[in-house]
Amino acid sequence: MTTQISANNVKELRNKTGAGMMDCKKALQESEGNMEIAIETLRKKGLASADKKSTRIAAEGIIESYIHIGSRIGVLIELNCETDFVARRIEFRKLAKDLAMQIAACQNVSYLSTADIPKELIDRESRIELAKEDIFNKPSKIKDQIIKGRLEKRLKEMSLMNQAFIKNPDITIEDLIKQHIALLGENIKISRFQKFLLGEMMEK
Known part of the structure; x- marks a missing residue:
């Protein structure tokens, strides 16, 4: 038996999520009227489609x-x-x-984003890490891994x-x-x- 959903509940869910009326009604029916579960369902669906929308022109x-x-x-x-x-x-x-x-x-x-950071700055940060005393005596492979990890952390901070x-x-x-x-x-x-x-x- 399908759970009966009031128009007020559908409207409330639409205001909270921005989803379409029919999507809101369906989500409430699937969650048997549980507003929190319906919100989570709609947001999961929305996040899945967010990447598709990210290529559209925003002027x-x-x-x-x-x-x-x-x-x-x-x-x-x-x-x-x-x-x-x-x-x-x-x-x-x-x-x-x-x-x-x-x-x-x-x-x-x-x-x-990290993609916007100029190459000159990235090269400078690499040189700074390479010159640090705590990695002088490390094997070359270990040294490269340490520098890579530190550089990624630094770029994310920026x-x-x-x-x-x-x-x-x-x-x-x-x-x-x-x-x-x-x-x-x-x-x-x-x-x-x-x-x-x-x-x-x-x-x-």
Whole structure:
């Protein structure tokens, strides 16, 4: 016997997940009316399709700002989506604010992803690791493994997408964006960001 689902429950689930009405109704029926299980089911399906959406053009969006307490750190970020409708959604705007706060909190973050880090900088970091005294007497193969591991860690520290989300360290920023792609049904991407530190351009 099919579980009867009220229109109010379907609407509530749609508001929480952004999924279509029929998908919400089906998820609630499959979970026998359990809202949490239905949300988990829809989000799993959404995350599976997030990668497909990530290639679509995202030309709408917003520019968000964040000024940290004390007004010594500021961030500007451009977050894009596919439609003006999603750009106005409170979930999208909250995501932009969270991302700006994340950038302000991460001292070493300068690039969106490790793929954006210039080769010259990667080569410099490799030379620094190679010159460290603690690996001088290591066998060549071991030395290469140590340098590779340290370099990967260093590059991830500089990449926003690899950071643990400050409000939920169990997920990365990349995971956070994919969750919102699933929630809002559109491609979402960070086009650019800039961090401002008070006095950083001045000689002291």
